[in-house]
Amino acid sequence: MKKRTQLILAVAIIAIIAVSIAAYYYLTVPPERTIKIGLVASLTGPGSAEGADMQRAAILAVEEINAAGGVYVSEYGRNLTVTLEIGDDKTKPADGVIAVEELIKSKNVDVLVGGLSSSVTLASQVPAIDNNVPFVITGASTPQVTRRTDKNTSYMFHYCTIIDDYSETIVKFLNHTVRPTLIDEGRMDPERNLRLAMLVRNDAYGIGCYDTTVRFINDLGLPIEIVEYQKFEPGATDFTTQLTLIQAAKPDAVYHAGLTAESSNLVKQGLQNVGLKTIYIAVEVCQTPQFYEILGSWGDYQILESKFGSKAASYSDAVDTYIANYMQRWKDAQGNPIIPGMMGADTYDAIYLICKAIENAGTLDKAKIRDEIENIEMDQMLIMMKNGMIWFDQNHEIDPISFIEQMTWNSTTSQLTTYIVYPDSLKQRDFELPPDYENEYS
Amino acid sequence: MPLEISLSTLVQIVIWGLINGCIYVLLASGLNLIFGVMKVVNFAHGEFMILGGYVSYWVSIYAGLNPYFSIFVSIGVIGIVGVLTERVCFRRVLGTSKLNEIVLSLGLIYVLQNAMSVLWTDKERQISSPFEFITVHFEIININMRLDLLIVIGVTVLIMAGFYILIKRTKIGRAIRATSQNRSAAMLMGINVEYMDMFSFGLGTALAATAGTLLAILFPALYPQAGAMPALKAFTIIVLGGLGSTIGAIVGGLAYGLAESSAIAILGGTWRDAIAFAILILVLVIRPTGLFGEKEA
Numbered sequence: 154m155k156k157r158t159q160l161i162l163a164v165a166i167i168a169i170i171a172v173s174i175a176a177y178y179y180l181t182v183p184p185e186r187t188i189k190i191g192l193v194a195s196l197t198g199p200g201s202a203e204g205a206d207m208q209r210a211a212i213l214a215v216e217e218i219n220a221a222g223g224v225y226v227s228e229y230g231r232n233l234t235v236t237l238e239i240g241d242d243k244t245k246p247a248d249g250v251i252a253v254e255e256l257i258k259s260k261n262v263d264v265l266v267g268g269l270s271s272s273v274t275l276a277s278q279v280p281a282i283d284n285n286v287p288f289v290i291t292g293a294s295t296p297q298v299t300r301r302t303d304k305n306t307s308y309m310f311h312y313c314t315i316i317d318d319y320s321e322t323i324v325k326f327l328n329h330t331v332r333p334t335l336i337d338e339g340r341m342d343p344e345r346n347l348r349l350a351m352l353v354r355n356d357a358y359g360i361g362c363y364d365t366t367v368r369f370i371n372d373l374g375l376p377i378e379i380v381e382y383q384k385f386e387p388g389a390t391d392f393t394t395q396l397t398l399i400q401a402a403k404p405d406a407v408y409h410a411g412l413t414a415e416s417s418n419l420v421k422q423g424l425q426n427v428g429l430k431t432i433y434i435a436v437e438v439c440q441t442p443q444f445y446e447i448l449g450s451w452g453d454y455q456i457l458e459s460k461f462g463s464k465a466a467s468y469s470d471a472v473d474t475y476i477a478n479y480m481q482r483w484k485d486a487q488g489n490p491i492i493p494g495m496m497g498a499d500t501y502d503a504i505y506l507i508c509k510a511i512e513n514a515g516t517l518d519k520a521k522i523r524d525e526i527e528n529i530e531m532d533q534m535l536i537m538m539k540n541g542m543i544w545f546d547q548n549h550e551i552d553p554i555s556f557i558e559q560m561t562w563n564s565t566t567s568q569l570t571t572y573i574v575y576p577d578s579l580k581q582r583d584f585e586l587p588p589d590y591e592n593e594y595s
Numbered sequence: 596m597p598l599e600i601s602l603s604t605l606v607q608i609v610i611w612g613l614i615n616g617c618i619y620v621l622l623a624s625g626l627n628l629i630f631g632v633m634k635v636v637n638f639a640h641g642e643f644m645i646l647g648g649y650v651s652y653w654v655s656i657y658a659g660l661n662p663y664f665s666i667f668v669s670i671g672v673i674g675i676v677g678v679l680t681e682r683v684c685f686r687r688v689l690g691t692s693k694l695n696e697i698v699l700s701l702g703l704i705y706v707l708q709n710a711m712s713v714l715w716t717d718k719e720r721q722i723s724s725p726f727e728f729i730t731v732h733f734e735i736i737n738i739n740m741r742l743d744l745l746i747v748i749g750v751t752v753l754i755m756a757g758f759y760i761l762i763k764r765t766k767i768g769r770a771i772r773a774t775s776q777n778r779s780a781a782m783l784m785g786i787n788v789e790y791m792d793m794f795s796f797g798l799g800t801a802l803a804a805t806a807g808t809l810l811a812i813l814f815p816a817l818y819p820q821a822g823a824m825p826a827l828k829a830f831t832i833i834v835l836g837g838l839g840s841t842i843g844a845i846v847g848g849l850a851y852g853l854a855e856s857s858a859i860a861i862l863g864g865t866w867r868d869a870i871a872f873a874i875l876i877l878v879l880v881i882r883p884t885g886l887f888g889e890k891e892a
Contacts, residue, residue: 197717355865385864390719390814390821393611394859401604414719418815426813427607428730428739443718447815 187236188224188511190215190504191262193253193277193288195269198244199388202413202443203269203292203496210497211237211266213482214504224508227515235508238262242273244387249277257284263517264289266503269496270412271295271358272387278309287523289507291499294319294438295357299549308523311550312503312536313496314460316358319436320365322458322555323408326575328375330557330584331406331432338586340594341405348593350381350404352395352419354411359384362410362436380404385415392419396427403593406432413439417447424451430591432456437555440495445560445569452569453562454587460536460555461495464571466581475501475535498535505534506543559584600860606736608856614744614813616852617751618806622825623832623844624758625802631775631839632795635685635696639703640803640829641822646707647673647804648811649715652722662722663746666808670801677800681793689792704823711819721815722808747809754805755845758798762841771795775839824868831875837888846886 192211195204215237218224223232238260240252249268256262257280265281265288268274274293281288282304289310290298296315299306327347335341351366353359363382370377381402383395396419399407407423409416416435423429435444437459445452445464467473475498480490510525511517531543537554538544545551556579558571574584600608626640647669654665684703688695729742762768773781774791782788810825811817832851836843851874858870878885 199719201717383864386867389864389867390816391615392864394608394856395864397604397607397611398600398860401601414815418721422814425727426741426744447721 185234186229186517187234188226188264188508188517189236189238189260189262190507191238191240191253191256191260191265191267192500193240193242193249193256193265193267193274194292195244195273196239196241199412199414200244200269200273200292202441203438203494204241204244206441206494206497207267207269207292207500208239209483209491210479210493210501211239211504213479214501216482217478218504218508224512226511226517228517235504242269242277244270244273246273246276249273250280253277253280257281257286262286263511263519264507264522266500266507267291268293268298270356270387271298271361272356274298275301275357278306279304282306282308285519285523287507287519287526289503289526291503292438292496293358294436295361296548296550297357306549308519309549310526310545311548312506313499313551314437314553314555315550316361317365317369318553318555319410319458320362321369322557322575323434323436324366324369324373324375324377326434326456326458326557327377327406328373330575332376334584334586335405335592340586340590340592346376346378348380348403348405349377350383350399350402350407351379352383352385352392352399352407352409352411354415355384355386358438359410362408366408385411385419387412387415389415390418392422393426396423396429399423400427400429404431405592406434408434410436411439413441413444414447417444417452420448420455421451430587430589432587432590434458434557437461437495442492442494445492448560448569449567450562450564452560454585454590455560456574457558457560457571458555459495459558460553461498462556462558462571462573463493463495463498464560464569465558465573466570468573468579468581469535469537471533472498472535502534502536502543506531554579557584603737607738608860609853610738610740610744612853612856613849614747614852615855616849617748618810618813618825619828619832619851620755620845620848621751621802621806621809623829623836623848624755624841625799625806626826626829627799627833627836627839627841627844628771628795628802629799630833632771633681633685633689633792635689636700636830637685637796637799638697638700638826639707639822640799641824641826642704642707642711643673643677643800643822644803644807644810644825645817645819645822646676646711646807647800648722648807648817649711649720650804651808652715652720652811652817655722662724662808662812663750665722666750666805669804669808673804674797674801678793678797680800681796685796686789686792708819708822715817715819717818717820719815720811720817722811722817724812743812747813750805750809754802758802759841761798767794828868828871831871831878833885834875835878835885837885840885840887843885843887 194207215235219234223234225232240256242249242252268290269292271293287308289312291312294316299309299311332347336343381399416439420433434456440459479493483491513525514521539552556573557575559574560569560571572581573579650669650672651665654668655662724743726742730739732739770786774788832847836847858866
């Protein structure tokens with residue numbers, strides 16, 4: 154073959170390859186745009202029980218939305234499906250930052266949802282703040298996530314109860330219900346204050362619970378005094394010494410602020426190891442299947458502040474439907490029914506409100522989505538709101554109704570169930586003292 | 596809060612300290628034995644403890660065995676795992692460089708933790724005791740104690756008595772002590788020091804397995820990453836008691852348990868783990884050889 158022929162052949166081959174590549178890029182349909190929601194959850198570490206619940210609820214919400222045809226986004230002139238990207242913060246601040254950065258930079262999420270532990274979320278929200286990604290926080294209870302002054306939190310929204318709400322509900326319950334019960338049953342002198350002990354996690358959440366309790370007792374002028382205040386490190390498994398000191402203070406009730414595993418174990422150890430037979434009040438963070446599972450019969454007569462009663466008798470059609478769908482969905486997937494938890498309920502609602510905001514915005518532009526979340530107004534879903542509507546106030550916080558549940562052990566089914574005992578407007582039965590209850594009058 | 600502690604409260608705080616001390620004694624004795632014989636710092640000792648707890652957890656669930664009897668299965672299984680670890684891993688690097696030994700044991704931490712995560716997930720678990728609802732009342736000091744707490748003390752005493760007799764009164768115990776004191780002289784006296792390494796490592800990890808089982812009966816402390824802090828405390832204890840001293844590990848473990856519960860009572864729960872470092876610094880500054888350690892010639 155002559156050199157000239159070889160040259161022509163080589164040029165022809167290069168030309169065919171170049172044309173083929175160009176044709177590929179011009180003719181191939183670009184990947185379909187979806188709405189990418191990034192879920193930040195603690196799938197490992199002390200918050201894994203709550204994180205797993207958030208993950209299950211988020212998957213259910215996305216499946217329901219996609220099954221209904223997705224979300225109409227006018228900029229695209231059609232309905233877009235929703236995809237869920239999940240980041241594990243490992244219940245550690247540093248890992249939370251890594252998880253959020255990966256969701257933003259590698260997965261290119263449009264909006265973030267989730268965030269469990271207060272200390273973890275205060276760290277993990279920073280990349281979202283710096284990159285102007287809307288973040289609907291559904292787990293961390295410190296109000297600082299939307300009120301911090303060192304960062305611009307205009308893209309942060311708080312779709313869960315804050316620490317102030319826990320403490321306000323609990324001190325009001327103690328004053329309105331527990332104190333009169335103790336007086337009626339001759340367990341307390343009407344002239345003295347109710348003696349409250351607190352055992353809290355040594356972080357923004359636990360210490361915040363203590364600070365707000367003191368504040369509400371003082372602000373409302375309630376006849377309650379804190380007779381013992383103890384802390385434990387996050388992830389602790391042994392609470393016996395702290396509980397022994399609390400026992401020595403002879404409290405009428407113990408308010409404890411931990412994550413699921415911590416709170417359920419401290420109640421068990423208090424009753425089982427230390428013999429501190431009192432009323433233990435947990436906060437809604439513990440509204441998870443694992444809480445009831447660890448407690449077992451030790452949970453009989455114990456108290457949980459909440460805003461989502463997965464074990465309570467029926468109080469809302471929306472909640473009943475959600476519980477049935479959730480249990481069926483995860484029974485199908487994992488072989489056994491799993492009871493939904495509260496943080497999952499927050500996350501489920503938040504995904505619906507995010508999709509509504511995107512539909513209202515008609516675009517996936519983050520600034521416009523932020524504006525629509527800020528101005529959202531939609532009917533309440535699983536979490537009951539004081540005016541029946543989901544909306545955010547000037548602090549980007551919601552206004553939920555929280556209540557107090559009392560657990561009851563059913564020895565036939567070997568299950569704990571709960572009843573709402575406060576406030577009166579939601580009450581399903583009267584609060585009862587545990588039969589073996591002891592305080593300074595015992 | 597003002598610190599006003601009644602006698603019964605004080606007694607209870609001491610009891611909690613001693614019970615935790617029992618776990619530390621078992622853990623530190625195993626670590627001490629391995630260090631004494633092989634001069635190897637096994638940073639993965641806490642992982643062997645947790646692995647032992649998981650074995651007992653499985654045996655008690657799937658074989659329905661009383662968890663206190665499952666300790667024997669756990670001792671056997673983890674003892675064999677320990678022997679294999681020494682034979683396959685540590686023997687290869689022994690005497691090469693301290694850095695190799697450290698890197699190897701640090702690597703083992705991650706291998707074991709990930710293996711446990713795969714097998715048992717990261718969920719916290721506790722071994723269910725058949726005596727869960729039984730308490731014993733002590734009239735003199737007016738306290739109720741869960742029966743399991745007394746059993747844990749009893750099991751620790753029995754295991755440590757057996758360990759002490761093995762080390763002090765048997766032929767193999769003498770060989771272990773000889774290897775620990777002077778490896779070269781022991782070899783010249785016909786002791787198979789490699790066999791002693793293997794046996795000591797297996798025995799040390801078996802003691803850790805016992806600690807893991809008892810810990811998991813008392814507390815929901817069974818999750819793959821749970822071994823790190825107890826291992827660190829065990830290091831503190833053997834420094835406190837004196838490197839290589841069996842009595843030092845026992846006294847150090849109990850003293851550490853008491854120091855820990857006292858720290859919680861006096862300084863607050865946040866001092867629970869910090870006290871380990873405080874003690875470590877104090878001992879290194881005041882008495883680097885520990886309570887029962889001997890000065891090097």
